[in-house]
Amino acid sequence: MCKATSTADSQLRSNAKPQCSGSKKSEKNWSSTKLVIKSYAFLPFQIALLLVLLTIAAPILFVFLVCHDLIMFALVGKTYLYNMSWEDPAIDQRVFNLKDDDHVITIASAGDNVLDYLIEGAEVTAVDFNICQIALTEIKIACIEHLPFEEFFRIFAQNDIELLRERYATVLRGSLRKEVQDMWDAQLPYLKSFMYSGSSGFLAKLLVKVIIPLCGLSFIEDAVRRRMPKKEFLELVNKYHLQVKAVAWISDKVLLAAMCLFAGVPKRQLDLTNRKTPLGDVLTHIFYNTDLTNDNYFYGGYLLGEFTETCCPRYLMKEHYPALQKAVAKKRLHLVHGTFVEACNQAKGRPFTVSSLLDHMDWMPIPMISAELALLTSKMDLKRGRIFWRSFSDTVHSPPLMWLNAKKVDDHDDKVGMYFSTWISHTKDVDFEALDRVDRLAVQNKGLLSQLKTGVKIVTFPMLQSFYKMSAANNSKSKHGKAMEAFYAHQKEDYDSFRENMLHGRPWLMHSFPIKKEGKMVWVDVGGGTARNLEFMPKDVVREKFSKIVILDISPSLLEMAKARVESMGLSDIVELVEEDFTNEAAFKKLPAKGSVDVVTMSYSLSMIPDKEMAIKHAS
Ligand SMILES: C[S@@+](CC[C@H](N)C(=O)[O-])C[C@H]1O[C@@H](n2cnc3c(N)ncnc32)[C@H](O)[C@@H]1O
Known part of the structure; x- marks a missing residue:
C-alpha cells in the first residue's frame, strides 16, 4: 500500500511549497517561523532526553530483537494484538463489489473489517487463533444486537468503558460464549480505553504520547484536532522535516523490531521487505498519499485517542447501524476460534466467494501456504471466487501465491499503509490448481x-x-x-x-x-x-x-x-x-x-x- 518509493527524507524536502501572497503571506510565514524557532529552541534538550531514554531502553530492545516471535506469540491468548483492524476496508470494497449472496472468509482481527463486509450485506465467516481477537469482535456484535447506536458509539468511538462495564454486567455478558465471557471477565475491570488497548494500542500510545512529542512533532496531533487543510499541514511537515526525519530514523533503525512485535508483525513477515526505510516510507505515505488531518480515521483515531462522528471507520457511522443490526439479527456472521484451516474444515453451507486473507500469507512458509490454498480453494465457488491478500513484500512473495495469477490492487490511498502491496486473484482466471501435497515418506524409516x-x-x-x-x-x-x-x-x-x-x-x-x-x-x-x-x-x-x-x-x-x-x-x-x-x-x-x-x-x-x-x- 505504501507507494512511497523514495525515502521520507527526500519526499519531505521536496514537497509542500507555501503558496500565499502579500502581507498575509509574510504574516503567515512569520508565525510559522516563530513555531519553527520555538521548536528548535528545545531541540538540544529533546535530543538529550531521547538519547537517555534510548540508552535505558537498549537492553529491552535487544531482547525484543532476539526473541521477537517468542514474545509476540506469548501475547496471543493473553491480550489482543490488534485493537483496530490494520487494513483499510475502503480498498477491499474497491475490488470486492460485495452482494447479499457473497460469503466472505476472513481473519477476525479487531472485527472492524468483518463489520464492514456485513454492512455490504455479505455473509461472513471470521476466524482467529487468538481468543482475545474473537472476544473483541464478539463483544462488538453483542453491542450491536443489544444497544442503541448512541451507546455503541460512546463505547467504541469515545471509550466510555464505564458504560460498557455496566452494560456488560446487565445485558451483554449473557449473550457471549463461555470462553469470550472468561476473557472479558478477566480484562474488562482493567480496560481504560479501546484506542490504546492491546499490544498495538500500547504501541500507538507510546508513539503518540512519548516518541512523537519528544521529537518535537506535537503539531501533528494539534493539526488533526483542528482539521487543518492538507496543504497547510504539509507546509508544517516540511518546516519540521528534521524532526520528521528523526522519527523515521528512530523507527527504522532503533525501534523497528519492537514496533513490529507490538504491531503483530512476526519476524518472517519483517524479513519480506528489502526496503531500507520501511517505516520511513510508511510515514511518507501517510503524510502525502492520505489526508491525515481530515480523512484518516486510523491515525486520526490513534492521535486523538478517540474517533469522532466525522472521522471514524464505517461501522461507527450512524447511517450504517441499521444494516449492521439487520446482519447480526440474521446471524450473518460466524465466528470461529481456531486456525484458518480449522475454519475451512468446519465450513458448512454455501461455498466462499471471497477469501480476504489479510496479511497472514506473510506469516507462513511455502508448505503451509500451499496446503491452506489447496483446502481453501476446495471450499470456494471457483466461478465467482476472489482471493485477496496484503503483503509486507512489494511483490508476490511465495510460489503457491504466484500461480494464482493475482493482479496488484490500486491501494495508493490506503489510509493505514502498513503493507507494501495488495493482491487479488479471480479464481476463474487462474490456469493452475492449488492441490494438496503429501509430506510423508511412503517407505518406513529404517x-x-x-x-x-x-x-x-x-x-x-x-x-x-x-x-x-x-x-x-x-x-x-x-x-x-x-x-x-x-x-x-x-x-x-x-x-x-x-x-x-x-x-x-x-x-x-x-x-x-x-x-x-x-x-x-x-x-x-x-x-x-x-x-x-x-x-x-x-x-x-x-x-x-x-x-x-x-x-x-x-x-x-x-x-x-x-x-x-x-x-x-x-x-x-x-x-x-x-x-x-x-x-x-x-x-x-x-x-x-x-x-x-x-x-x-x-x-x-x-x-x-x-x-x-x-x-x-x-x-x-
Ligand atoms: C543429493 S541427490 C538428490 C536426489 C533427488 N533429487 C532428491 O531430492 O532426493 C543428487 C542427485 O544428482 C544426481 N546427479 C549428480 N550429477 C548429475 C549429472 N551430471 N547428471 C544427472 N544427475 C546427476 C546424483 O546422481 C543424485 O541422484
Whole structure:
C-alpha cells in the first residue's frame, strides 16, 4: 500500500511549497517561523532526553530483537494484538463489489473489517487463533444486537468503558460464549480505553504520547484536532522535516523490531521487505498519499485517542447501524476460534466467494501456504471466487501465491499503509490448481542403525573413494559419473530414509510446483535419484495431471531404486527413467522435445553437477 518509493527524507524536502501572497503571506510565514524557532529552541534538550531514554531502553530492545516471535506469540491468548483492524476496508470494497449472496472468509482481527463486509450485506465467516481477537469482535456484535447506536458509539468511538462495564454486567455478558465471557471477565475491570488497548494500542500510545512529542512533532496531533487543510499541514511537515526525519530514523533503525512485535508483525513477515526505510516510507505515505488531518480515521483515531462522528471507520457511522443490526439479527456472521484451516474444515453451507486473507500469507512458509490454498480453494465457488491478500513484500512473495495469477490492487490511498502491496486473484482466471501435497515418506524409516551406517559411509567416502569405486559396478564413462555411482551404490537402499531428515528444501520445492488445471503436463526431474519427489504428489494427481514424467540421473543404482518406487506406485506407463549426465548433449536425445516440457526440477542435484552453467543452459 505504501507507494512511497523514495525515502521520507527526500519526499519531505521536496514537497509542500507555501503558496500565499502579500502581507498575509509574510504574516503567515512569520508565525510559522516563530513555531519553527520555538521548536528548535528545545531541540538540544529533546535530543538529550531521547538519547537517555534510548540508552535505558537498549537492553529491552535487544531482547525484543532476539526473541521477537517468542514474545509476540506469548501475547496471543493473553491480550489482543490488534485493537483496530490494520487494513483499510475502503480498498477491499474497491475490488470486492460485495452482494447479499457473497460469503466472505476472513481473519477476525479487531472485527472492524468483518463489520464492514456485513454492512455490504455479505455473509461472513471470521476466524482467529487468538481468543482475545474473537472476544473483541464478539463483544462488538453483542453491542450491536443489544444497544442503541448512541451507546455503541460512546463505547467504541469515545471509550466510555464505564458504560460498557455496566452494560456488560446487565445485558451483554449473557449473550457471549463461555470462553469470550472468561476473557472479558478477566480484562474488562482493567480496560481504560479501546484506542490504546492491546499490544498495538500500547504501541500507538507510546508513539503518540512519548516518541512523537519528544521529537518535537506535537503539531501533528494539534493539526488533526483542528482539521487543518492538507496543504497547510504539509507546509508544517516540511518546516519540521528534521524532526520528521528523526522519527523515521528512530523507527527504522532503533525501534523497528519492537514496533513490529507490538504491531503483530512476526519476524518472517519483517524479513519480506528489502526496503531500507520501511517505516520511513510508511510515514511518507501517510503524510502525502492520505489526508491525515481530515480523512484518516486510523491515525486520526490513534492521535486523538478517540474517533469522532466525522472521522471514524464505517461501522461507527450512524447511517450504517441499521444494516449492521439487520446482519447480526440474521446471524450473518460466524465466528470461529481456531486456525484458518480449522475454519475451512468446519465450513458448512454455501461455498466462499471471497477469501480476504489479510496479511497472514506473510506469516507462513511455502508448505503451509500451499496446503491452506489447496483446502481453501476446495471450499470456494471457483466461478465467482476472489482471493485477496496484503503483503509486507512489494511483490508476490511465495510460489503457491504466484500461480494464482493475482493482479496488484490500486491501494495508493490506503489510509493505514502498513503493507507494501495488495493482491487479488479471480479464481476463474487462474490456469493452475492449488492441490494438496503429501509430506510423508511412503517407505518406513529404517531406524537408528541404518542412519548411522549411511552416515559413516558418507563421512568416510573421501578416504575410501578408491575402494568404493572398485567395488561399484560402474560403467560410467566420465570421472564425475564414476564418482557419483561410487558414492551412491553403497547407500542406495538407505538413501531415502537418511535423506528425509536432511533435505528440508524438498517439500518447499514440491509445494511450489505449479499444477495446470488442464493437465497433460510434462515434467523432467534432473538428478531425480530415487524418484522420491514423485511421492510428494498424490498418485491420482500424478495420473490425472501428467502425461509424462522423466526422471534423469547419472547414477544407475539410484535409478534402480526409482524403478522399484515407480512400479510400486503403478506409474510405469507415465514415468520414464533415463540414465545420463545432464550436461551431455546426448541427454537431449532421450528427453522430450524442447518446448514441450512444462516443469524442470533440480532438487539438490545442481549443487552436485560440476558444470552448473551447462546444466542451467540445458534446463532452460
Ligand atoms: C543429493 S541427490 C538428490 C536426489 C533427488 N533429487 C532428491 O531430492 O532426493 C543428487 C542427485 O544428482 C544426481 N546427479 C549428480 N550429477 C548429475 C549429472 N551430471 N547428471 C544427472 N544427475 C546427476 C546424483 O546422481 C543424485 O541422484
